[in-house]
Amino acid sequence: MPFKSARINEICALAPVVPALVVEDVRHARPLAEALVAGGLVAIEVTLRTPAALDVIRAMVDIPGCLIGAGTLVTARDVRAAKAAGAVFGVSPGTTDQLIAACEAEELPLLPGASTTSEVMALLEKGYDTLKFFPAEASGGVPALRSISAALPRISFCPSGGITPANAREYFSAARVVCVGGNWVAPAETIKAGHWTEIEALAREAAKLNS
Structure with a gap:
């Protein structure tokens, strides 16, 4: 079966953390993305949870060195x-x-x-072999992921939901975890305050998590 996850697997493998961003103000878009990229996190998820989200994506997509994705896709309209x-x-x-x-x-x-x-299993039947394990901690965390991976070893995962610097390394010890999703690298208050140097430092630390 030709799998449909080849490109997403490449994107997930670019850095150990894919930041999941909730951005309220489009003016924060470019400096935020630039700080994350400078810290080594080049695949960035902008969640569609705010009225500004689509404008934030538009503002970020031409920044050199990064790939901007849209998160919290729920409907076909969201996708378009x-x-x-x-x-x-x-x-x-x-x-x-x-x-x-x-x-x-x-x-x-x-x-x-x-x-x-x-x-x-249903997604594997549809040709997808790189998946988001969500909500990771609420769904049983690392033990649950290890059990699923043992039964279905061909699947790669990006766990997300409750991932922190304290537990991220444990997830990487589970089978076939290519990256984790997290929002700790860009806390809402830090974004609002425009503390881009702090976000770059958080990204730099996150980029070392699976080393």
């Missing part, structure tokens, strides 16, 4: 809007047939969400 804004990959908390069809129609590489063995 994200692609029109310039997103080069998508991330979803869960997965539906309509969402997959929209991403494939738009040729938007998707990191689809799954939290159970049955969901993982």
Whole structure:
């Protein structure tokens, strides 16, 4: 079976952490992305959780050295809007047939969400072998992921949800974890304050997590 996750796997492998950003003000977009890239995190997820999100993606996509994706994709409309804004990959908390069809129609590489063995198997049947394990901690954390990986060793994962610097390394010890998703590298208050040097330092530390 030709797998549909080749490009998303390449993107996930670029850095150990994919920041999941919630950005309220488009004026923060460029300096935030520049700080993350300077720290070594080059694949960036902008979650569609704020009215500014699509404008944030538009502001970030032409920054050299980074790949901007859209997160919290839920509907086909989200997919079309994200692609029109310039997103080069998508991330979803869960997965539906309509969402997959929209991403494939738009040729938007998707990191689809799954939290159970049955969901993982269903996505594997559809040709996806790199998945978002979400919500990671609430779904059993590292022990659950190890159990799923033992049963389905061909799947690669990006765990997200409750990942912190304190537990990230433990996730990397689980089988076939290519990266983790997290928002600790760009805390909301730090973004609002414009403390870009602090965010760059957090990114630099995060970029060492699987070394």
